[in-house]
Amino acid sequence: MKNLTIKRCAAVFAACTVIAAAMPYSRSSVIAAGNIISNSTFESGTSGWGTYKESGGKCSLGTEDGQLALTVSSVGKLNYAVQVFYDIVPLYQNGVYRLKYDIYSSVDRFIEGMIQQNGGTYQAYTWKGLQLTTEPQTVDYEFTMEAETDIMAKLVFNCGIQEKYEGELPEHTIFIDNVSLELIDDSNVDYASSRPYAPSININQVGYRTNGKKIAVFRDVTDQTEFKVVNADTKKAVFTGQLENKTDNKSANETNWTGDFSSVKDAGKYYISCEGLDDSYTFEIGDKVYSNLLDDSVRMLYLQRCGVKIEDNDFGHEACHTDMATVYGTNDKIDVSGGWHDAGDYGRYVVPAAKAVADLLYAYEADPDLYSDDIGIPESGNGTPDILDEARFELEWMMKMQAADGGAYHKVSCANFPAYVMPTKETAELIVTPVSSTATADFCASMALAAEFYEKYDKDFAKKCMDAADKSWAWLEANPNFVFKNPADIVTGEYGDKTDKDERYWAAVQMYRATGDEKYLSSVSRAVTGLDWSTVGDYGNIALITMKNADKSSETYKTAYDNAVSAVIKQAKSLLGTSEASPYGQDISMFNWGSNMTIANGGIILALAGEITGEQSYYDAAQAQLNYLLGVNPVGTCFVSGYGTVSPENPHHRPSMAVGHAMKGMLAGGVNQNLEDSAAKAYCQDQPAAKCYVDNSESYSTNEITIYWNSPLTYLLSLTENTDANEQQSTTTTTTTTSGATTTTTTAKITENDEISEDASLYGDANCDGSVDMGDAVLIMQSLANPNKYGVNGSDELHITSKGLANADVSDIGDGVTTGDAQAIQAFLLHTIDKLPR
Structure with missing residues (x-):
C-alpha cells in the first residue's frame, strides 16, 4: 500500500532546518543503549574532542594521567575565546x-559547561556555571530537552x-x-x-527536453515489472513501460531499476506511477x-556582486567591502572593490574566478541563442547578452x-x-594576499579569452583585457618556478x-588562440586535463578544439590540437563507462567535496x-549528469x-542564512562521503557514500555554494541544449545485423539546395586545408551530428563545404559521407590502413 501520509508530508519535511535527505533511520536504539560520548575516559587520547580559539585566546589539548588536559595560555577577550x-x-x-x-583546574577559576546548538544562535540547551578548584568535583544532573530536536548539538x-x-x-x-551523557527516558x-x-521513483524534477532521453530510477521495488x-x-496514463536493468547499487546501499520513457514527447506536466510505490514528483x-x-544560474552571480548596491526584494543591500585593502606584509593600500x-x-x-569566467564565456560560445x-x-x-555583462x-x-x-x-x-550576516555587516580589515603563479596564469588565460569575446561589443575593453594578459604572460616568463604562499594568519x-x-x-x-x-x-x-579550480588544463583543450581561426597548415597547431582531442576523448571514455555502470548515471564513483561540480565538469567533457x-x-x-543534478x-533532491x-x-550561504531562505538558482556542493563538518557527521554517519548530503546551513562540506559550482552548471546547460540525435542529425540510417551484432551507419542527407562537387x-x-589530419575526421562527425551548424549550409564558420564532402567520401565511394569515412581517416592516421580511399 502506498504511504500517502508520508507523501503529503514530504514538502513540509523538506522545509525544516534539520531535514537531511540522508538522515539515519535507526538512531533511537543506539542512543538508548548507553553513553553518547564515545571517548569518555580518554584511553584513546583526545579523539572526538577539539578546541576553538579566537579574540586572543590560546590553548593546547592533550591527555595527562588518563584525563583530558586543556592548557590555557591566554583567556583572550571573550568568555568563549577558549573552548574545549x-x-x-x-x-x-x-x-x-x-x-x-x-x-578540576590547576588554578581556581570560573568556567561554563553546556550543551549548545552547533551554529545558528548557539543557544544553550543546558548550562552550568562551574567554580573550579584544584580538587576534583563531579557534576551530575538531569535535564529535559525542551527545544526542537537537534541531533548535531x-x-x-x-x-x-x-x-x-x-x-x-x-x-x-x-x-x-x-x-x-545518557538518554534515560525517551x-x-x-x-x-x-x-x-x-522518494521511491527519482526523476529530473525540473523536467526533460522534448526530444531528450528520459530515464527514471526506481527503488523499493518488490515484484513490480x-x-x-x-x-x-x-x-x-500516456505511456506504459517496463522496469529494466536491475542493479545492486552498493554506493547507495539499494537495488535499482530504470525506466525509459523517452518516447513521451508531448509538452506538458507528468508524473510516474508504479503499483505499490508513491508517485514520483511532478515534472515537465x-x-x-x-x-x-539557465537565467537564474547566471543572475545568482549578480546577487553575489561585491562593492556595489544590489537591487533585489530579498537579497538587496547597499555597497559592501568598499574600503581600501592592505597588501599583506606592507603598508600599501589598493582598491580591489x-x-x-x-x-x-x-x-x-x-583562481576560482578564472574558472567561473571561462565557463560562462564558453557557455555563451556553445549556444549564443540561449542568452x-x-x-x-x-x-x-x-x-x-547579460551573461557577458556578468x-x-x-x-x-x-x-x-x-x-x-x-x-x-x-x-x-x-x-x-x-x-x-549580510555582506555589509562584514567590516573587518580587507587583506590582499601575495602574488601567486597559479593566480597569474589563470588571470592571463581569462584576460586572453575575454579579449576575444568582447571585441564585438567593446573594442577598448577587449584591448584592455589583452594588454593585461600580455603583462601577466611576461610575469610568468620571468618567474618560471611555482610561486605560492598563503599567510598562516589568514584562515579564509x-x-x-x-x-x-x-x-x-x-x-x-x-594566448595562442x-x-x-x-x-x-x-x-x-x-595536453593537460582538469576543469576544477586547481586543475584547469581542459580549458586549454577547449580553447584548441573550439578555435575558429587557427592556421590548420601549421604542424605545431595540428600536434597541439590532436593532443587536446585525444585528451578529451580519453577522459570521456572513462566517464562514459562510470556513468553507464550507475543506475543514476553519475560519472563519478567517489563522492568528495564539491561532487556536483565534478559531475557537471564531467558532463562538459562528455558533451564535448x-x-x-x-x-x-x-x-x-552528458544529459545524465544534468539529470543527476536536478533530481535523479x-x-x-x-x-x-x-x-x-x-x-x-538551508544552504551554507550567509545571505540566505541572514534573510532566512535560500537564494534562487544556486547549485549546492552535493554528496560528500568524507563527513567533513559537524552536520554531515551528525546526519550522515550511518549512510552509504552516495547519500551523504544534508540540507543544513552548517553543512559547509555538502551544502555550501560557490560561483565556480554554478558556472559549470551553466556551461552544461548550454552544451546539452541540442544533444539529441533526432534534433541534431539530418541523416539516413542503415542498420544491419551480423551474428547478433547491430551496426548503425549514419549517412549525410543532402538537401536539394546543397551544391555537391x-x-x-x-x-x-574534409576541411580543405591541404592536408589530412584528425581535424578532418572531427569535421565529418560534426557535420553528421549537427548539420545545421556544421553541414554544407551550416551556420558555423568552419562548416563542411561541398568540396569537403567530396573529399570526405573515402569509404564506399559514391554512397555519401558516413561515420565510416571518419573512422577510415582515423585508421589511416594510425597507420592501420595504407591509403585513402579504400
Missing part, C-alpha cells in the same frame, strides 16, 4: 538526559575570560574525565518526526524547460588584482570568516595548489566528446535552490 568541546551530541525533544563528568566548556569572576589568569590546565520522544521522505507515465492534468516536458533555470563573493562567505579569489539581454541585472537592455563585472575586478609587475594577487578577504579559503603546470598550459593555449602566435605553443609538449565524435552515447551521458540521485519539488532550503581534390581533406 565534544562534537555531535544528538538531543531529541522531550527526551530526559543525564549529564555527568569530573572536572555539542558539549562545550567555555574557558575564556570571565571578567565577572576573575579576569586575566596565568597559564593553567583544566582536567576533565569520566564524561557521560517515552515522550517522537523519533519519526526527524525522518525524511525518500512496469510503470506508467501519467499526465498530471488529466490523470490519464518541453522545448524550453530549462530557460528560467567589485567582483563576486566567491561562496557562502565574502572572500574573493582570482538574452533581459534577465534582470542593471546592464539588461544594453545590447550585450562575466565582465568579474573581469573588471580581476584587473584590480593585477600587481604593477604583471603578477596577480591571489585573493582578498578578511583574516577570519564573518558571522552569518586558501585555494592552494601543488603545481602550476596546468594553469600555465591554459594560459599558453589561450587570442593572437595566433605559435611562440605560445612552444612550451606546450602535451559528443560534439567531436558525433556519438550519441556521449550526449546521453539517491537523495531525491534537485540540487539547485528554488527548482524542483525538493531543493536546498563530384570531384575530390584530396581524399580525406
Whole structure:
C-alpha cells in the first residue's frame, strides 16, 4: 500500500532546518543503549574532542594521567575565546538526559559547561556555571530537552575570560574525565518526526527536453515489472513501460531499476506511477524547460556582486567591502572593490574566478541563442547578452588584482570568516594576499579569452583585457618556478595548489588562440586535463578544439590540437563507462567535496566528446549528469535552490542564512562521503557514500555554494541544449545485423539546395586545408551530428563545404559521407590502413 501520509508530508519535511535527505533511520536504539560520548575516559587520547580559539585566546589539548588536559595560555577577550568541546551530541525533544563528568583546574577559576546548538544562535540547551578548584568535583544532573530536536548539538566548556569572576589568569590546565551523557527516558520522544521522505521513483524534477532521453530510477521495488507515465492534468496514463536493468547499487546501499520513457514527447506536466510505490514528483516536458533555470544560474552571480548596491526584494543591500585593502606584509593600500563573493562567505579569489569566467564565456560560445539581454541585472537592455555583462563585472575586478609587475594577487578577504550576516555587516580589515603563479596564469588565460569575446561589443575593453594578459604572460616568463604562499594568519579559503603546470598550459593555449602566435605553443609538449579550480588544463583543450581561426597548415597547431582531442576523448571514455555502470548515471564513483561540480565538469567533457565524435552515447551521458543534478540521485533532491519539488532550503550561504531562505538558482556542493563538518557527521554517519548530503546551513562540506559550482552548471546547460540525435542529425540510417551484432551507419542527407562537387581534390581533406589530419575526421562527425551548424549550409564558420564532402567520401565511394569515412581517416592516421580511399 502506498504511504500517502508520508507523501503529503514530504514538502513540509523538506522545509525544516534539520531535514537531511540522508538522515539515519535507526538512531533511537543506539542512543538508548548507553553513553553518547564515545571517548569518555580518554584511553584513546583526545579523539572526538577539539578546541576553538579566537579574540586572543590560546590553548593546547592533550591527555595527562588518563584525563583530558586543556592548557590555557591566554583567556583572550571573550568568555568563549577558549573552548574545549565534544562534537555531535544528538538531543531529541522531550527526551530526559543525564549529564555527568569530573572536572578540576590547576588554578581556581570560573568556567561554563553546556550543551549548545552547533551554529545558528548557539543557544544553550543546558548550562552550568562551574567554580573550579584544584580538587576534583563531579557534576551530575538531569535535564529535559525542551527545544526542537537537534541531533548535531555539542558539549562545550567555555574557558575564556570571565571578567565577572576573575579576569586575566596565568597559564593553567583544566582536567576533565569520566564524561557521560545518557538518554534515560525517551517515552515522550517522537523519533519519526526527524525522518525524511525518500522518494521511491527519482526523476529530473525540473523536467526533460522534448526530444531528450528520459530515464527514471526506481527503488523499493518488490515484484513490480512496469510503470506508467501519467499526465498530471488529466490523470490519464500516456505511456506504459517496463522496469529494466536491475542493479545492486552498493554506493547507495539499494537495488535499482530504470525506466525509459523517452518516447513521451508531448509538452506538458507528468508524473510516474508504479503499483505499490508513491508517485514520483511532478515534472515537465518541453522545448524550453530549462530557460528560467539557465537565467537564474547566471543572475545568482549578480546577487553575489561585491562593492556595489544590489537591487533585489530579498537579497538587496547597499555597497559592501568598499574600503581600501592592505597588501599583506606592507603598508600599501589598493582598491580591489567589485567582483563576486566567491561562496557562502565574502572572500574573493582570482583562481576560482578564472574558472567561473571561462565557463560562462564558453557557455555563451556553445549556444549564443540561449542568452538574452533581459534577465534582470542593471546592464539588461544594453545590447550585450547579460551573461557577458556578468562575466565582465568579474573581469573588471580581476584587473584590480593585477600587481604593477604583471603578477596577480591571489585573493582578498578578511583574516577570519564573518558571522552569518549580510555582506555589509562584514567590516573587518580587507587583506590582499601575495602574488601567486597559479593566480597569474589563470588571470592571463581569462584576460586572453575575454579579449576575444568582447571585441564585438567593446573594442577598448577587449584591448584592455589583452594588454593585461600580455603583462601577466611576461610575469610568468620571468618567474618560471611555482610561486605560492598563503599567510598562516589568514584562515579564509586558501585555494592552494601543488603545481602550476596546468594553469600555465591554459594560459599558453589561450594566448595562442587570442593572437595566433605559435611562440605560445612552444612550451606546450602535451595536453593537460582538469576543469576544477586547481586543475584547469581542459580549458586549454577547449580553447584548441573550439578555435575558429587557427592556421590548420601549421604542424605545431595540428600536434597541439590532436593532443587536446585525444585528451578529451580519453577522459570521456572513462566517464562514459562510470556513468553507464550507475543506475543514476553519475560519472563519478567517489563522492568528495564539491561532487556536483565534478559531475557537471564531467558532463562538459562528455558533451564535448559528443560534439567531436558525433556519438550519441556521449550526449546521453552528458544529459545524465544534468539529470543527476536536478533530481535523479539517491537523495531525491534537485540540487539547485528554488527548482524542483525538493531543493536546498538551508544552504551554507550567509545571505540566505541572514534573510532566512535560500537564494534562487544556486547549485549546492552535493554528496560528500568524507563527513567533513559537524552536520554531515551528525546526519550522515550511518549512510552509504552516495547519500551523504544534508540540507543544513552548517553543512559547509555538502551544502555550501560557490560561483565556480554554478558556472559549470551553466556551461552544461548550454552544451546539452541540442544533444539529441533526432534534433541534431539530418541523416539516413542503415542498420544491419551480423551474428547478433547491430551496426548503425549514419549517412549525410543532402538537401536539394546543397551544391555537391563530384570531384575530390584530396581524399580525406574534409576541411580543405591541404592536408589530412584528425581535424578532418572531427569535421565529418560534426557535420553528421549537427548539420545545421556544421553541414554544407551550416551556420558555423568552419562548416563542411561541398568540396569537403567530396573529399570526405573515402569509404564506399559514391554512397555519401558516413561515420565510416571518419573512422577510415582515423585508421589511416594510425597507420592501420595504407591509403585513402579504400
